Amino acid sequence: MHLAARLLALAAAVPYFAKQLKIVSRVPAAAGRTPGGTLSALSRRAFLASTAALAATWALPKEALGAVLAAPITPANVPTTLLSTIRHSTTAYKQYRTLVAAPGEPYVTRLDVLGKEANPNRAKTRRSLLYIGHLTDIHVVDAQSPARLDAMAGQSASLWAGVIRPQDTMTVNVLSAMTGAMAAARFSPVTGVPMAAALNTGDSADQHSDLELQWYIDMLDGKSVTPNSGKAGQYEGPQIWPEATYAYHPDDPAGDQFGTYGFPTLPGMLTAAVSQTVTSVGMPVPWYAVYGNHDTLINGTLQIDSGLRSLALGSKKAATWEALADNYFRGLATDASPFTKLTNTIWTQLGLASGMRNVTADSARRLFDNLSFMKAHLDSPAVPGPVGHGFTQSNLDSGTTWWAADISPNFRAFGLDTCNQVAGPDGAVPQDQFNWLKGELATALSQNKMAIVISHHNSSTLENGAMPVTGSQPLIHADEFISMLQTFPNMVAWVNGHTHINTITAHPKTGGGGFWEITTASCIDYPQQQQLLEFVDNRDGTMSIFTTALDHTSPAQWKPGDYGQLALASLSRQLAANDWIENPPMRVGSTLDRNVELLLPAPFDLSKITDVELAKTQAENRARLMAYEQGRLKK
Secondary structure, three states, X not given: OOHHHHHHHHXXXXXXXXXXXXXXXXXXXXXXXXXXXXXXXXOHHHHHHHHHHHHHHHOOOHHHHHHHHHOOOOOOOOOXXXXXXXXXXXXXXXXXXXXXXXXXXXXXXEOOOOOOOOOOOHHHOOEEEEEEEEEOOOOEOOOOOOOOOHHHHHOOOOOOOOOOOOOHHHHHHHHHHHHHHHHHOOEOOOOOOEOOEEEEOOOOEOOOEHHHHHHHHHHHXXXXXXXXXXXXXXXXXXXXXXXXXXXXXXXXXHHOHHHHOOOXXXXXHHHHHHHOOXXXXXXXXXEEEOOOXXXXXXXXXXXXXXXXXXXXXXXXXXXXXXXXXXXXXXXXXXXXXXXXXXXXXXXXXXXXXXXXXXXXXXXXHOEOOHHHHHHHHHXXXXXXXXXXXXXXXXXXXXXXXXXXXXXXXXEEEEEOOOEOOOOOXXXXXXXXXXXXXXXXXXXXXXXXXXXXXXXXXXXXXXXXXXXXXXXXXXXXXHHHHHHHHHOOOOEEEEEEOOOOOOEEEEEEOOOOOEEXXXXXXXXXXXXXXXXXXXXXXXXXXXXXXEEEEEEOOOOOOOOOOOOOHHHHHHHHHHHHOOOOOOOHHHHHOOOOOOOEEEEEEOOOOHHHOXXXXXHHHHHHHHHHHHHHHOOOOOO
């Protein structure tokens, strides 16, 4: 369903949902909850032994760790959208607007999958099973790469929406601020338990650049990045070229389309963005990753050929769409010979083609392939880990791009690669992955492990049918995929992204049961939000998934003239909020898609998970966070 149609349907359905599902009954952000911790379940001897072992593992003072583990666990007063949100300062549309802090949003209860009234006393008995973070559509950008297709926006701003954005030079700043927000929310706002892991569902590198890939990994690993390529400290790209009227020119927007919509004059912004070194606190927990379409195809849509790889490393960049079309897309023509492609590349690099600008060449701008994407994750430091972030040496050896991993003793995550290898932004599930996942879900069910499927594409975009000329296999699309998932009672959540819109979809099963699909927004487009997810046992035959929208740590209001690291993240959000091609407020999602308690039947008898087992797991997670707080995870 198209987004506009979905929103109209949602608006019409809200009164019905409110009546049938009681979603208008809101759970206060900090009221009516009991601690989710179960450390008191440990005997004194077990507590002392566990404390000593964890102190040795993380090189922590035993007494200090013991005091932390013995402290009561209560809901954490962490900065999330429960406390404060960020909204446009006015309701005017297609006029430049600033952003302001707005009141927080409490949880809304959804019963679509449970299919009955919830126990009103469940908050008194609940215990936490798993608390994790969700990252998606990070879109780290090397804004100066000659291989970017940004000039195509000059042919059609709407057709090529997203190929260039005013905030492209500030994506590393945003990721640093979002990593900081995840770190600040390392204890649950619902129960107070420590975060166990984070899931990244793809589109991490915007245009297949090695630099983009490494910058994203470095930010999550707590390293420093200067987000510049080419000439040090100098921006070389469309945002300063007068003929590139499709781009926002912050030094003087009077001559471009953005000036028409009131975008401000921001002298010095570009230089500041590519000159300063951005630091990151790093993720406090192990994080896992999958491919997005932008990690698979250039611009998430087209296959990469040798001509584009050569262009990426060269000293010529297209300033106009005619130049890019003539010098790159002509080489992609179906009747173009290898000689023609070579001639186009030489013609471009010699500067004989019109519409090409000179830029500083940089060998670090290589375009990665599928295997090097996984290898970069395997080369990431082992702490906080895990090694490979889901990918293993077996993935490299076999070329398979999907994986399974236990992110806690009771939850198994299945990382899929739903990206089409041929063409198009949307995806599908290849038959081999479909068969593998079906078998793995059955195994997890036999072991009483709850399943979380993670992929880049969601149910509304799992419809790509593009097939390679040879070696093709059937592609499974949304309906068949969902039907298969519904046969497994241990399947509780499908976590994904791709659309850059907060959306939560119920997938109830006839006869009872089903699972929740949680689609999170992005770090590149407004509202630049990610999600926190907590799975709790209500101890009444049901469980709940709490989803909490998370803003990055930059101020809601950007202070004019401030180009510091955090301020640039704030400015990025403000620029994104004024996208005149899309409708930015729509990407926030409805109140049913943000801070929500999602109920569903317990997948099996959850009393089989003992409080002692949960206590040990929480102690391990808390010790890791204490090591993080003391700077012991940065290696």
